[in-house]
Amino acid sequence: MRDIHSDPIGLHRVLDDAQRLPQAADRLDTRRELWPDEVRIRVERLNLDAASYRQLERKHGGAGQVDGPAIRAEVLEIVSTRGKMQNPETGSGGMLVGTVEEVGPDSPLGLEVGDRVATLVSLTLTPLVIEDGLARWDGLGEQVPCDGYAVLFGRSIAAVLPDDLPAELSLAVMDVCGAPALTARVVEQYADPVVAVIGGAGKSGSLSLAAARAAGAKHTIGVVPHEAEAALLREAGIADEVVIADARNPIGLRDAVTAAGGPADVTVVCVDVPGCEGGAILATADRGTVIFFSMATSFSAAALGAEGLAADVTMLVGTGYTPGHAAYSLELLRDSDGVRRLFERRLG
Structure with a gap:
């Protein structure tokens, strides 16, 4: 040695x-x-x-x-x-x-x-x-x-x-298992919260919607970029409202989430494109929480954006690790036929 x-x-x-x-x-x-x-x-x-x-x-x-x-x-x-x-x-x-x-x-x-x-x-x-x-x-x-x-x-x-x-299915779930576990932890801190998930038809997004519902969300909003994703999310039945919005358009995203029952107490960002920080902040209520699970997030843009908007929100970086996250996420998949169908379709 x-x-x-x-x-x-x-x-x-x-x-x-x-x-x-x-x-x-x-x-x-x-x-x-x-x-x-x-x-x-x-x-x-x-x-x-x-x-x-x-x-x-x-x-x-x-x-x-x-x-x-x-x-x-x-x-x-x-x-x-x-x-x-x-x-x-x-x-x-x-x-x-x-x-x-x-x-x-x-x-x-x-x-x-x-x-x-x-x-x-x-x-x-x-x-x-x-x-x-x-x-x-x-x-x-x-x-x-x-x-x-x-x-x-x-x-x-x-x-x-x-x-x-x-x-292949287990691997796909475990790759994003930090997102639903942290989402559940945050949602549990609120009484009957509204939860918006940006990228709700994706892997981390669909699991986060399921986690929010299981953790006691009063109302869940899945945000997707186009009708094809919206159809998939509606078929899965894991969001109370499904809205189409460009997450890079702050005003459009805010208005779409608000019209669907927002602003959100908890906003979860699960899209892998840059420029979504401002919209996520605007879609979130005062004293709410934004969780960023995207590697494309600019944390300087998020911090400066919240300051410039005088937004009283807590912003969290999803680290990908929460104790018990793998077992929890696999159980969500087992319990939700809609989430499983989304995963299997993407593995196609």
């Missing part, structure tokens, strides 16, 4: 000259050998986060045609260069599914060899090696069949996959 001591947050895997956290590092050490508190996973599937994949899609989507091989080549380049999957433009990564192949003797994660797991920490801080060249992925979707290995630190998080759900 190497003489450098391991650190539960993975500092010993950082290869930069300056000391940085693994997520901020330019390069990570991806060697197979484990420190005593680490776990190695045989990877079978990556789930790129939505913001990262959309950026790659735009970059390699000239003339209306998405260049899947170019996206695949860029993902391979990122991973081989950095030792992790971290989109240099968005700073985001995703998560993975795989099987535990070795557990260090001091690992605190409670995993055993053979466990099929999903990691609940970002690929942006997870040492990762791809060994099959992503030969089974066409580059045209967020879920990436993959053969390789990844390393979890002592303070990483992983969940054993349930037996009653397909792995």
